[in-house]
Amino acid sequence: MALRELKVCLLGETGVGKSSIVWRFVEDSFDPNINPTIGASFMTKTVQYQNELHKFLIWDTAGQERFRALAPMYYRGSAAAIIVYDITKEDSFQTLKNWVKELRQHGPPNIVVAIAGNKCDLLDAREVSEKDAKDYADSIHAIFVETSAKNAININEVFIEISKRIPAADAVAATTGRGFKLGRQASESQRTCC
Numbered sequence: 348m349a350l351r352e353l354k355v356c357l358l359g360e361t362g363v364g365k366s367s368i369v370w371r372f373v374e375d376s377f378d379p380n381i382n383p384t385i386g387a388s389f390m391t392k393t394v395q396y397q398n399e400l401h402k403f404l405i406w407d408t409a410g411q412e413r414f415r416a417l418a419p420m421y422y423r424g425s426a427a428a429i430i431v432y433d434i435t436k437e438d439s440f441q442t443l444k445n446w447v448k449e450l451r452q453h454g455p456p457n458i459v460v461a462i463a464g465n466k467c468d469l470l471d472a473r474e475v476s477e478k479d480a481k482d483y484a485d486s487i488h489a490i491f492v493e494t495s496a497k498n499a500i501n502i503n504e505v506f507i508e509i510s511k512r513i514p515a516a517d518a519v520a521a522t523t524g525r526g527f528k529l530g531r532q533a534s535e536s537q538r539t540c541c
């Protein structure tokens with residue numbers, strides 16, 4: 348079975364739940380006392396998609412302002428970016444729009460963008476309407492899901508949607524050197540920090 352490596356980065360304001368989404372996806376766990384990311388952290392997870400294995404190489408960036416300048420190192424060369432906002436924080440949705448602008452200006456031209464409205468378990472505190480966010484995502488042809496890392500809602504779905512959109516993106520990637528590899532492992536996960 349063909350193994351495809353897909354570099355994915357997570358972007359978004361501090362505290363929106365980027366690391367929690369990654370932990371839920373890779374380890375199927377949730378830590379309410381998780382620490383803010385320093386610099387960035389890296390994890391991988393391989394999943395089967397149709398007749399291929401997709402190995403996600405996931406760069407979870409730090410949302411704190413002091414690390415902002417590091418982000419290009421992680422979104423450059425990415426096949427996809429998951430930009431996360433917190434549905435209970437309007438400001439975090441504005442920050443997301445800034446990330447979209449930055450990716451447009453400096454990111455890979457064919458990057459798949461997924462917008463994740465996280466903390467959808469906190470409906471009573473909602474500040475960003477699902478419709479407004481979906482309309483915005485549609486306007487930039489991005490994937491859109493509301494997620495809850497806490498309650499494991501729509502976490503796998505984000506990555507499945509990325510897998511679905513990658514073939515078109517990879518047709519370009521293949522011509523630039525990234526592409527298919529034959530692999531042996533059916534599933535794995537790993538975490539390192541830097």
Ligand SMILES: Nc1nc2c(ncn2[C@@H]2O[C@H](COP(=O)(O)OP(=O)(O)OP(=O)(O)O)[C@@H](O)[C@H]2O)c(=O)[nH]1
Pocket residue numbers: 359360361362363364365366367368378379380381382383384385408409410411465466467468469494495496497498
């Ligand atoms: N209720 C709720 N809390 C969440 C959810 N996801 C994350 N949190 C909490 O939000 C806080 C921040 O989560 P992180 O995953 O560290 O956020 P981050 O975006 O990675 O933050 P930085 O590393 O600073 O960029 C933590 O207290 C999490 O437990 C969620 O889906 N629901």
